[in-house]
Amino acid sequence: MSDETIYGENLALMEQLRSDVAASLDELRRTMSAGMEFDPIEHCLSRIKAEDSMREKCRRQGLPETTHSALVEIQDAIGFRVVCAFRSDVYLVRDFLAELPGFEVVVEKDYIKNAKENGYRSYHMILRTVDGRRPVGCDADGGFFVEVQLRTISMDTWAALEHHMKYKKKAPANERLIVAELKRCADELASTDVSMQALRDLILEEQ
Ligand code: 0O2
Secondary structure (H helix, E strand, O other): OOOOOOOHHHHHHHHHHHHHHHHHHHHHHHHHHHHOOOOOOOEEEEEEOOHHHHHHHHHHOOOOOOHHHHHHHOOOOEEEEEEEOOHHHHHHHHHHHHOOOOEEEEEEEEOOOOOOOOOOOOEEEEEEEOOOOOOOOOOOOOOOEEEEEEEEHHHHHHHHHHHHHHOOOOOOOOHHHHHHHHHHHHHHHHHHHHHHHHHHHHHHHOO
């Protein structure tokens, strides 16, 4: 049987959590902008996964449409995307999140150093609350999960375009060519990210 609202009674707490993580990231930006005169984050988006998308994800994963599936089995009900100008900023934000009070890191995947076969690059983290906040009404044996995807601007542009292609109802006639071109572009963008990082390091070194 499916719950009326998949998140049950947890929505208010989830919104609070989202707002807490967002506030911590804002604080990092303020501190770095004031002290180091640079903001490591270009922009940051966050969301609670919409009811329809979460139910669709449950079905896709063969899970019942319940609060347990949404908050215990699936770990991206609360999601952040942090977009940075430079690769080193991605790792700086990663280090900040790894030490975030009230959270532990339960999963990390470095798709920047180990890109997916299609060219996808991003740093993924799953955090979990360890401050006593945990989902109710779903047999959770731990806290709330928060998924964070960290990437550079070029990785983000690429992922958005590739996502469009993947989720198009009808595959384009020249799909194989597009997939190959996307891979080529991903590798070129990655190489440009590395060059831009080297340039930035050089410029900052001389200041
Ligand atoms: P949705 O519908 O976007 O929320 P694994 O089982 O370990 O291979 P898993 O558990 O899906 O992978 O986690 P992973 O690889 O960390 O991916 C989590 C999310 O990252 C995905 O959400 C996407 O949002 C994004 N992502 C991962 N791979 C790609 C990719 O090749 N292209 C693009 N554009 N985005 C990607 P989901 O799970 O698809 O769900």
